């Protein structure tokens with residue numbers, strides 16, 4: 024190793040691969056920075072404590088791949104030094120945020136798991152309209168997209184609701200929260216390149232987006248129209264921390280988020296969701312998630328769709 028930079032020579036990179044003890048059978052390129060089991064264990068524990076994200080030993084190389092750009096940006100020669108910096112920020116700090124942002128998985132899409140939006144349109148909206156009629160005018164609807172990533176999910180909810188709740192008689196708001204400040208900023212901006220515009224019909228595209236030219240982008244981008252944006256309120260929020268909302272949510276979307284949490288963390292989270300929802304509120308979870316053996320305060324309605332009962 025170069026003593027000044029701490030970087031590995033080509034020959035040493037080969038041995039760093041061995042030290043990394045890849046047990047997942049994947050073949051990966053030799054590593055540029057020294058990365059030990061101790062470094063991985065430290066980052067794993069830190070990410071769990073701060074974000075609730077449970078990284079299995081199989082995620083060792085993924086952590087390396089996601090964090091090397093931070094080492095490059097900071098000009099740090101080794102993961103040991105990066106861990107030392109993070110250690111100083113245990114109680115919060117800019118680098119801790121960058122680290123968590125780099126580790127989170129933000130995969131999302133407009134109208135992902137399309138049947139949820141069909142259910143919203145065909146079952147939930149008519150129920151809310153009926154409730155409003157019976158109660159003589161309760162036209163307040165509160166929805167939470169928890170773990171909203173770059174905004175495609177809350178905007179898809181807004182586009183589904185708009186034709187029904189656009190009039191001034193309805194007070195309909197979608198709270199969109201995520202821990203990752205980078206991805207949240209994309210949602211707030213509401214501008215997407217053409218390759219992110221999938222799952223939308225021609226009609227939706229025309230009605231809810233305008234085309235814009237963004238500096239540095241060769242092809243045209245799509246900007247969510249103001250009437251859709253007005254319904255969605257983005258906030259940074261760590262699901263593991265305090266929740267400032269008092270709210271009584273009618274609907275919570277928490278999809279493809281708890282898949283990264285262990286069972287005790289999932290149990291605490293769904294219990295808190297039940298506490299903050301209306302009695303008969305709807306909960307939508309991701310396609311690979313389930314409340315079985317996690318929370319019995321929700322009744323199964325259909326695949327990944329639940330209703331609060333207790």
Ligand SMILES: C[S@@+](CC[C@H](N)C(=O)[O-])C[C@H]1O[C@@H](n2cnc3c(N)ncnc32)[C@H](O)[C@@H]1O
Pocket residue numbers: 073074075076127128129130131132135169170171172173176200201202203206260261262263277278279280283309
């Ligand atoms: C795979 S994305 C899912 C996005 C969207 N819900 C969907 O299904 O398309 C998971 C999101 O959960 C967020 N997340 C992970 N841990 C979190 C935490 N502790 N608090 C808030 N958000 C978290 C990540 O930042 C990421 O954007």
